[in-house]
Amino acid sequence: MTTQEKSTNQTKFRTDYKAPDYTVSSLYLEFDLKATQTRVLQKAQYHRVGANNELWLDGVNQTLLCINVNGLPFSDYEMSELGLTLKNLPAEFELHIETEIDPQNNTSLEGLYLSDGAYCTQCEAEGFRKITYFQDRPDVLTKYTVKVIADKAFTHLLSNGNKIESGELADGRHFSTWQDPYNKPSYLFALVAGDFDVLHDNFKTRSGRDVKLELFVDKGNLDKADHAMASLKRAMKWDEERFNLEYDLDIYMIVAVDFFNMGAMENKGLNVFNSKCVLANQATATDRDYHTIESIVGHEYFHNWTGNRVTCQDWFQLSLKEGLTVFRDQEFSSDIGSRALNRIDAVKVMRGPQFSEDAGPMAHPIRPEKVIEMNNFYTVTVYDKGSEVIRMMHTILGEENFQKGMQLYIERHDGTAATCDDFVKSMQDASNIDLSLFSKWYSQSGTPELAVEREFNDADKTLTLTVSQFTPATQDQSDKSPLHIPIALELISPEGKSQPLVIDGNKVERVINLTDARQKFIFENIAKDTSVVFLEDFSAPCKVKFEQSLAELITIVKYARSDFSKWDAMQRIMVDALKAGIDNGTQLNEEIVALFRYLLTSNVKDLALLSELLTLPSFDTVASDYHPIPVDAITEQLHAVKSFLATTLLSDIAARYQTLSENGDLDATSIATRALKGRLLDYLAAADWQDVESELETQFISDNMTNSLNALSASCENKRTSHESLLERFKDKWRHDVLVLDKWLALKGRLKGDNTTNAIRAMFESGEVDITNPNRVRALLMSYCMFNPQSFHARNGEGYRLLTDLLIKLDKINPQNAARLITPLLSFKRHTDERQLHVKAQLQRLADLPDLSPDLFEKVSNALNGA
Ligand code: TRP
Numbered sequence: 001m002t003t004q005e006k007s008t009n010q011t012k013f014r015t016d017y018k019a020p021d022y023t024v025s026s027l028y029l030e031f032d033l034k035a036t037q038t039r040v041l042q043k044a045q046y047h048r049v050g051a052n053n054e055l056w057l058d059g060v061n062q063t064l065l066c067i068n069v070n071g072l073p074f075s076d077y078e079m080s081e082l083g084l085t086l087k088n089l090p091a092e093f094e095l096h097i098e099t100e101i102d103p104q105n106n107t108s109l110e111g112l113y114l115s116d117g118a119y120c121t122q123c124e125a126e127g128f129r130k131i132t133y134f135q136d137r138p139d140v141l142t143k144y145t146v147k148v149i150a151d152k153a154f155t156h157l158l159s160n161g162n163k164i165e166s167g168e169l170a171d172g173r174h175f176s177t178w179q180d181p182y183n184k185p186s187y188l189f190a191l192v193a194g195d196f197d198v199l200h201d202n203f204k205t206r207s208g209r210d211v212k213l214e215l216f217v218d219k220g221n222l223d224k225a226d227h228a229m230a231s232l233k234r235a236m237k238w239d240e241e242r243f244n245l246e247y248d249l250d251i252y253m254i255v256a257v258d259f260f261n262m263g264a265m266e267n268k269g270l271n272v273f274n275s276k277c278v279l280a281n282q283a284t285a286t287d288r289d290y291h292t293i294e295s296i297v298g299h300e301y302f303h304n305w306t307g308n309r310v311t312c313q314d315w316f317q318l319s320l321k322e323g324l325t326v327f328r329d330q331e332f333s334s335d336i337g338s339r340a341l342n343r344i345d346a347v348k349v350m351r352g353p354q355f356s357e358d359a360g361p362m363a364h365p366i367r368p369e370k371v372i373e374m375n376n377f378y379t380v381t382v383y384d385k386g387s388e389v390i391r392m393m394h395t396i397l398g399e400e401n402f403q404k405g406m407q408l409y410i411e412r413h414d415g416t417a418a419t420c421d422d423f424v425k426s427m428q429d430a431s432n433i434d435l436s437l438f439s440k441w442y443s444q445s446g447t448p449e450l451a452v453e454r455e456f457n458d459a460d461k462t463l464t465l466t467v468s469q470f471t472p473a474t475q476d477q478s479d480k481s482p483l484h485i486p487i488a489l490e491l492i493s494p495e496g497k498s499q500p501l502v503i504d505g506n507k508v509e510r511v512i513n514l515t516d517a518r519q520k521f522i523f524e525n526i527a528k529d530t531s532v533v534f535l536e537d538f539s540a541p542c543k544v545k546f547e548q549s550l551a552e553l554i555t556i557v558k559y560a561r562s563d564f565s566k567w568d569a570m571q572r573i574m575v576d577a578l579k580a581g582i583d584n585g586t587q588l589n590e591e592i593v594a595l596f597r598y599l600l601t602s603n604v605k606d607l608a609l610l611s612e613l614l615t616l617p618s619f620d621t622v623a624s625d626y627h628p629i630p631v632d633a634i635t636e637q638l639h640a641v642k643s644f645l646a647t648t649l650l651s652d653i654a655a656r657y658q659t660l661s662e663n664g665d666l667d668a669t670s671i672a673t674r675a676l677k678g679r680l681l682d683y684l685a686a687a688d689w690q691d692v693e694s695e696l697e698t699q700f701i702s703d704n705m706t707n708s709l710n711a712l713s714a715s716c717e718n719k720r721t722s723h724e725s726l727l728e729r730f731k732d733k734w735r736h737d738v739l740v741l742d743k744w745l746a747l748k749g750r751l752k753g754d755n756t757t758n759a760i761r762a763m764f765e766s767g768e769v770d771i772t773n774p775n776r777v778r779a780l781l782m783s784y785c786m787f788n789p790q791s792f793h794a795r796n797g798e799g800y801r802l803l804t805d806l807l808i809k810l811d812k813i814n815p816q817n818a819a820r821l822i823t824p825l826l827s828f829k830r831h832t833d834e835r836q837l838h839v840k841a842q843l844q845r846l847a848d849l850p851d852l853s854p855d856l857f858e859k860v861s862n863a864l865n866g867a
């Protein structure tokens with residue numbers, strides 16, 4: 001057997017990788033675009049590089065019209081549901097294949113589809129096989145020439161690379177031909193045809209080349225395109241300065257579409273973006289939207305080197321491009337904005353969704369070992385933990401060595417498909433630092449737990465920290481072993497001064513390396529009552545067990561050099577306090593109230609950081625310390641503590657609130673001011689401050705979306721009597737802007753109360769929410785499942801039933817989206833037996849469906865297997 005028998009729901013293993021037997025030296029594609037009958041012609045030059053004369057071509061959902069080899073009709077092939085096996089092939093040949101596809105009825109948003117009247121493609125990971133028969137795997141790279149033919153109503157006909165020809169045809173049709181000079185795998189192919197408005201700009205690279213920049217948006221949206229364009233130029237400049245990487249084509253295009261499964265896609269020279277990750281102006285987008293857009297535009301741009309010029313050998317290596325590119329976009333955001341706030345955001349993702357993925361039925365290492373549906377592995381583990389693994393290498397090597405490693409990696413692998421091992425090897429070779437133990441982070445899943453014991457020796461003034469590591473078994477992997485864990489530390493004297501770290505008479509710079517199951521670190525010259533900032537800046541993606549007194553944590557909040565660690569200590573304080581309230585009815589400690597007052601009246605410079613410091617931990621953060629999760633008790637305690645703080649500190653909060661003014665500008669100070677204003681307004685609404693209604697109204701009607709939404713959300717969260725009328729006014733004002741209405745949907749999803757579940761069901765049933773658009777569905781359902789625990793986890797199981805009913809519908813329309821939305825059902829083991837039974841019944845309903853997609857099949861069967 002030369003070609004594996006392929007079938008749906010089959011598990012593929014990383015270790016089964018085989019290089020292809022044939023490679024393609026050039027590929028010509030011609031698209032004759034028609035809504036339900038698009039013709040795709042391909043001519044490919046093949047030559048044999050392996051031992052076999054058979055060739056497997058992936059291909060699904062299309063009609064094969066014609067197949068020629070070297071100009072002659074070819075019939076020596078077998079066809080299955082998943083593709084073709086061509087047999088008895090010569091060593092060199094030209095393959096000519098013609099197929100027909102149906103973009104209009106392609107609701108999966110993968111392959112070629114129509115998004116609100118525009119043709120567009122999404123090929124990553126395995127969507128190219130829905131367009132034509134090809135070796136749809138990332139290690140088959142070739143040069144593409146693409147001719148696009150369509151009605152002239154589609155004014156712009158786009159593909160990767162440079163436009164080499166265009167012209168008129170008969171019957172009101174026209175064409176454009178594009179050529180991409182760089183080799184690329186099929187997942188980076190893109191085609192777009194539509195009628196757009198275009199924002200033009202340009203960028204001069206460091207070496208002096210002129211690059212044309214073009215941003216395509218739906219007609220009438222040009223007033224929302226400037227921020228994305230400015231972000232792109234900042235990203236291009238930053239990559240030159242920090243990574244020494246320059247853009248390589250003469251043109252860079254971004255197209256915004258309304259129907260898209262993810263944030264954006266890095267197709268070579270022709271990025272396709274979810275419109276919500278592009279469009280922004282002051283009236284419609286929040287400060288957070290602006291930030292998200294900037295980081296995603298950066299992310300896709302950075303892929304040009306980490307992903308496109310150097311791509312992945314196979315999809316098990318996905319973190320090679322995604323972990324690294326997330327690291328790069330996080331560094332971009334941190335260099336041009338606030339490092340601490342970006343770190344806080346990243347750590348929230350790790351401690352929330354990522355730790356929970358690692359603890360559930362879909363646990364996998366950042367480089368997975370086995371996959372049924374690749375779309376299921378675009379995960380917080382591959383992306384965000386992947387980025388943490390790169391960040392740890394950066395911490396261990398330092399910036400200079402890390403950049404040397406990057407240059408070596410690109411030098412060695414430019415134009416090819418590489419592996420995660422290749423990356424680590426480049427880092428090791430460039431730095432001469434041994435990363436052999438470190439590389440286990442790629443193969444071991446689960447969240448390591450660090451336990452810290454401390455001992456202070458008064459006589460010789462030493463502080464001994466004994467650190468042990470333990471990774472609990474995960475569903476995919478029972479045996480775990482010690483990892484190389486870089487632990488950043490700060491020791492703070494009782495006077496609030498940072499102390500040098502001295503071990504064995506040598507000064508240590510910030511980081512100690514844990515490589516054994518248990519290790520002792522003896523710090524010399526330490527004063528009694530020194531405070532320990534352990535895992536400063538979250539230097540490794542681990543949980544920490546370390547007993548620290550309230551006094552020590554308060555010292556850290558006040559004096560730590562790392563703003564991130566101040567926030568981290570503050571969260572610890574509040575989680576401990578909330579738990580004491582839940583478990584023992586303990587009242588909030590006066591020292592904590594005093595700390596809040598200290599912060600409220602302090603002159604912390606960064607008001608956005610201050611706003612984070614004053615924010616209580618999320619439901620999930622508190623829940624992560626419980627088994628089973630006391631859903632109602634946590635929600636009620638969070639509410640009670642917020643009200644208590646708000647009422648106790650009302651005069652300080654109101655006084656601080658009244659000092660805050662900004663005029664809607666987009667500079668960091670104005671953004672930070674709005675963040676703090678929003679935070680305080682929420683407390684004022686909770687405390688029923690005398691002026692709160694008029695203040696909510698003032699902010700609500702402001703022409704700045706951040707202020708307006710903060711007011712609306714404060715009213716909703718605190719169930720002010722005004723909230724219903726404000727919601728109606730908001731909906732009416734924005735009825736023509738679907739992206740703004742998504743914010744309204746998200747607020748509806750998290751409204752507390754007994755009606756929410758039924759109201760959401762009704763919104764889907766009446767068609768008020770378009771179930772075929774992922775943005776709509778996700779806005780409403782994600783906020784419901786993640787931020788409305790009392791409704792979603794209702795003890796009668798109605799929340800789980802609602803989600804499952806929708807998943808059943810959605811699986812037929814868009815399995816990729818369905819599989820992403822099932823996540824909240826997967827962590828059922830953390831809940832009470834009663835809730836577990838309800839969830840398992842719903843999972844069983846899904847498992848019993850006759851044509852469940854591979855996407856849901858993989859997740860549902862893993863969940864039930866682990867039950
Ligand atoms: N590579 C894209 C990114 O980094 C991810 C992506 C976009 C994607 N669209 C997709 C992945 C569709 C799978 C399916 O950010």
Ligand code: ZN
Pocket residue numbers: 299303321322325
């Ligand atoms: Zn990416």
